[in-house]
Amino acid sequence: MKKDSIALIGFMGTGKTTIGKALIKQLGNDYKFIETDEIIVKESGKSIPKIFEEEGEQKFREYEISACIKASKLKKTIISCGGGVVLNNINIDNLKKNCIIVLLKATPEEIYKRVMKDGKETRPILNKKDPKKEIEKVLGLRNPFYEAAAEIIIDTTNKEIDDIVIEIVINSHIKS
Ligand code: S3P
Numbered sequence: 001m002k003k004d005s006i007a008l009i010g011f012m013g014t015g016k017t018t019i020g021k022a023l024i025k026q027l028g029n030d031y032k033f034i035e036t037d038e039i040i041v042k043e044s045g046k047s048i049p050k051i052f053e054e055e056g057e058q059k060f061r062e063y064e065i066s067a068c069i070k071a072s073k074l075k076k077t078i079i080s081c082g083g084g085v086v087l088n089n090i091n092i093d094n095l096k097k098n099c100i101i102v103l104l105k106a107t108p109e110e111i112y113k114r115v116m117k118d119g120k121e122t123r124p125i126l127n128k129k130d131p132k133k134e135i136e137k138v139l140g141l142r143n144p145f146y147e148a149a150a151e152i153i154i155d156t157t158n159k160e161i162d163d164i165v166i167e168i169v170i171n172s173h174i175k176s
Contacts, residue, residue, distance in 0.1 A: 010104035013114035039067035052124035103150035
């Protein structure tokens with residue numbers, strides 16, 4: 001059967017949520033938007049930073065696996081995936097069942113600017129003394145996983161949201 005959902009993957013601050021919501025506007029009301037983080041917060045009853053603080057990253061990744069299973073069963077849904085979903089192959093295998101996997105990329109400088117706007121304490125992975133250095137390090141480690149998982153790669157640097165949305169709609173053939 002033809003895939004009718006899109007999973008947006010990519011590092012923190014690459015615009016998954018912004019682009020996901022803009023995609024819904026373009027695709028119409030029969031499409032829904034969901035974030036894997038939102039599923040985790042609902043399931044655990046805690047914020048993401050609280051989960052990291054009280055239960056640790058490994059437990060967070062377990063919540064994330066179950067969130068991806070849930071999300072992968074949704075039809076006509078744009079899923080904004082947490083930046084770390086690529087760390088467990090099972091997540092990509094599950095998402096690929098009904099999702100086209102779209103990777104959003106941005107430069108480390110752009111990511112730094114965007115993440116600092118929200119505050120580094122909202123992203124436990126980057127809540128370090130030198131978040132800029134941490135972005136470069138973690139991004140370098142994760143890039144091969146992002147590239148391997150992606151079916152479509154979109155560089156968001158210096159592009160308008162509307163243009164990115166059109167690029168995704170055309171390349172994913174989601175509407176045809
Ligand atoms: C994480 C990214 C976050 C969130 C958690 C861990 C990561 O999601 O899932 O803080 O490991 O990259 P966003 O990419 O939506 O910020």
